[in-house]
Amino acid sequence: MTKGWAMGCGFALGTVGIKFLKSKLARKGYPYAVAGAMLVRDWVMEESERIQAEASDIADQAKAITERYYEKLDREYEEANGLTD
Numbered sequence: 001m002t003k004g005w006a007m008g009c010g011f012a013l014g015t016v017g018i019k020f021l022k023s024k025l026a027r028k029g030y031p032y033a034v035a036g037a038m039l040v041r042d043w044v045m046e047e048s049e050r051i052q053a054e055a056s057d058i059a060d061q062a063k064a065i066t067e068r069y070y071e072k073l074d075r076e077y078e079e080a081n082g083l084t085d
Helices: 002-021 024-080
Strands: none
Touching: 002 024
16 A cells, blocks of 8 residues: 555656646756856866876976986995996
């Protein structure tokens, strides 16, 4: 008995939902919803580009630090083993 009521209520709500989605009010709101989604998409893309640029800068700085570290190690090794000119 409970399953029958739940199915009937689900069917009724689905029918009302479909009627609302086809209504003039809903059709007026669709362009605004799509425009809002497009604005959010543009913002996300801008932020993504900014974050990628910052990450690239950080990676470049880290690479420079690592290179300086290995150059220092090479100099110390050469000095310790008498390989310098």
